[in-house]
Amino acid sequence: xxxxxxxQELFEQARSQRGLFAIREAAxxxxxxxxxxxxxxxxxxxxxxxxxxxxxxxxxDVPTLAFAAALATGPPAIVTGEVALQVQGMTSLAPVRPQLxxxxxxxxxxxDGVNIRRSRTLLPTDWSLDGGVPVATPARxxxxxxxxxxxxxxxSLLIDARQQRVVMPAEVAARASATIRAPGRGRLLRACxxxxxxxxxxxxxxxxxxxLSQAGIAFDVPPRTVRAADRKLHPDITLxxxxxxxxxxxxxxxxxxxxLEMDHRKHNAYLLAGWYVLRVSWHRVDHxxxxxxxxxxxxxxxxxxxx
Numbered sequence: 001x002x003x004x005x006x007x008q009e010l011f012e013q014a015r016s017q018r019g020l021f022a023i024r025e026a027a028x029x030x031x032x033x034x035x036x037x038x039x040x041x042x043x044x045x046x047x048x049x050x051x052x053x054x055x056x057x058x059x060x061d062v063p064t065l066a067f068a069a070a071l072a073t074g075p076p077a078i079v080t081g082e083v084a085l086q087v088q089g090m091t092s093l094a095p096v097r098p099q100l101x102x103x104x105x106x107x108x109x110x111x112d113g114v115n116i117r118r119s120r121t122l123l124p125t126d127w128s129l130d131g132g133v134p135v136a137t138p139a140r141x142x143x144x145x146x147x148x149x150x151x152x153x154x155x156s157l158l159i160d161a162r163q164q165r166v167v168m169p170a171e172v173a174a175r176a177s178a179t180i181r182a183p184g185r186g187r188l189l190r191a192c193x194x195x196x197x198x199x200x201x202x203x204x205x206x207x208x209x210x211x212l213s214q215a216g217i218a219f220d221v222p223p224r225t226v227r228a229a230d231r232k233l234h235p236d237i238t239l240x241x242x243x244x245x246x247x248x249x250x251x252x253x254x255x256x257x258x259x260l261e262m263d264h265r266k267h268n269a270y271l272l273a274g275w276y277v278l279r280v281s282w283h284r285v286d287h288x289x290x291x292x293x294x295x296x297x298x299x300x301x302x303x304x305x306x307x
Contacts, residue, residue, distance in 0.1 A: 006030035007039075011055065017131045019058035022071050023051050049111055063087055066098035069114045070133045077102050077116070078127045080136035080144040085157070087130060088138055089166040093157075101136065101144050117144065121179045138167035139175035146176070146184030152286050154191035162195070169195045204282055205236050205248050211285065212237070215293055217300075228269040235270075235277070242303045243274055244296075249281040276303055 009029040014021040026036045040047065046054040048065055049072035058064065066083040081099030082090075097115055102108050104118040126140040136144065138161060146154060161167045173192035176185050194203045212219055218240040226233040226245060235245035247266075270277040276299040284292050 010036075014053075014055050017071070017133065018064050018067050019055040020048075020064070020068050020071055021053055021055075023053060050109075062095045062098060065113070066095075066100070067131065067133045069098050069100055069111050069116075072111060073100060073102065073108050073116070076106070076122075076134065077108060078122070078134040078136050078140075079130075080141045081115075081148075082141075082145065082157075084136040084141035085138055085161065085166060087135060089164055090157075090161060091164065092160055099144065101140075115148075117147065119144070119182070121182055139172045142167070142172045142188060143176055143179060143182055143185070146182065146188035148184070149187075151187045151191050151194075152283050154188055155194050155282055158191055158195045204285065207285055208237060208246065208248055208280060211289055211293075217293075217296070226270065226273055226275055228273040231269060233266060233269055233273070239300065242300055243276060244299050244303050245270060245275055245277045246296075247277060247279045249279055 006029050010021060010026060010031050013025065013029065023033055023036055026033050036053075039045075040053050043056065045056055046058065046060060048054060048060055048068040052068045052072045054060060054064070054068070060068075063083045063086060066079045070077045070079050077100045079087075079098070080101045082093050082095040083098055086093040086095055097113065099115045099117070100108070101117050101119050101122065103122045104120045106118065108116045108118075110116075121143075122140075125137070127134040127136050129135070142154070142157070142161075145157070149157075158169045158172060161172075162169055169192045173189060173196065176182070176188045176192065179185060209219065220238045220240055223235050223238040223245070226235060226238075233245075236248040237246040238244070239246075267277060278292075278296055278299055280292055
């Protein structure tokens with residue numbers, strides 16, 4: 001009876017930790033370590049890392065594995081990166097690898113599939129407990145991500161974070177500015193500056209306009225208004241003398257289904273008004289600008305042929 005009650009208490013503790021528990025915690029609730037190991041072996045409970053067990057039926061997705069890794073490493077390991085952003089509200093994220101940060105010069109065990117970084121810049125305000133596991137604040141998570149993500153990716157994540165009200169880019173910039181030596185800090189500050197400069201899309205619009213000028217493609221200043229059957233459309237860029245418009249996608253992804261539906265309606269309205277509309281993103285501008293220009297010139301040729 002006492003053993004059954006002790007196991008019940010252990011199960012309750014595990015449920016508060018995403019279905020995970022460390023074998024070292026068993027003695028705290030009166031379950032002998034040997035008894036627990038025997039039951040785990042007999043019933044085939046998942047053991048994602050040495051000394052860490054998951055309750056039967058627990059989905060060992062990336063966030064759960066990150067929490068398991070933090071339990072295996074023990075204090076002061078902190079879950080950070082994209083997992084930390086996801087568990088705090090970045091619903092559009094699908095992390096592919098757990099990431100932890102620990103204070104230097106502490107050493108951490110090597111865990112398969114887990115990225116563990118050491119940092120001399122951790123502050124007491126950089127984390128809070130979630131299910132008994134330290135999780136980095138969103139601003140700190142971005143600082144840790146900066147060491148391993150491109151400016152393009154950071155920019156996209158910052159915009160998503162703002163859309164989903166997880167963290168404001170100004171908060172991320174302030175945390176990065178306060179940390180003089182951190183890998184990727186410069187990339188993160190540049191990404192923050194891009195997103196903060198008078199709205200998310202404005203820096204990208206200006207970059208596209210510069211690229212068009214260098215390619216010898218004339219555009220209207222300001223852009224023309226497109227009159228559709230039931231609305232007026234305001235493209236980001238229109239090309240001089242042609243029914244060709246550009247929509248500049250500064251946002252990394254659509255946070256809400258309603259945003260996507262609105263884009264579909266707007267796109268259809270352009271087509272019904274007889275306009276060619278092309279979309280361009282940060283990634284396309286940074287990595288496939290010539291490919292985009294080729295598509296744009298094809299749209300210009302089609303518009304001229306139809307006139």
